[in-house]
Amino acid sequence: MQLHVVPSPMCSCGEAEQDTAHILRDCRNHQVLREEIWPLPESLHNKLYGPVAALQKTTNYISRSGLQV
Numbered sequence: 001m002q003l004h005v006v007p008s009p010m011c012s013c014g015e016a017e018q019d020t021a022h023i024l025r026d027c028r029n030h031q032v033l034r035e036e037i038w039p040l041p042e043s044l045h046n047k048l049y050g051p052v053a054a055l056q057k058t059t060n061y062i063s064r065s066g067l068q069v
Contacts, residue, residue, distance in 0.1 A: 013028050021044055023062075023065070024047050024048075025044055030065050038061075042054070
């Protein structure tokens with residue numbers, strides 16, 4: 001049995017499914033915030049599994065983005 005918690009897995013930007021990689025790397029809806037938090041390129045792996053400082057940035061990003069997780 002598959003539960004559908006949201007009407008669609010598509011991101012509100014309409015470009016891709018709203019998965020972790022899309023939100024943290026590609027979603028145009030959050031581009032400005034992403035550049036503010038990570039002014040230099042940062043790997044997805046580091047955003048998810050890096051040291052405490054990297055994880056704090058990710059937490060801040062998700063919190064400020066208004067996304068529900």
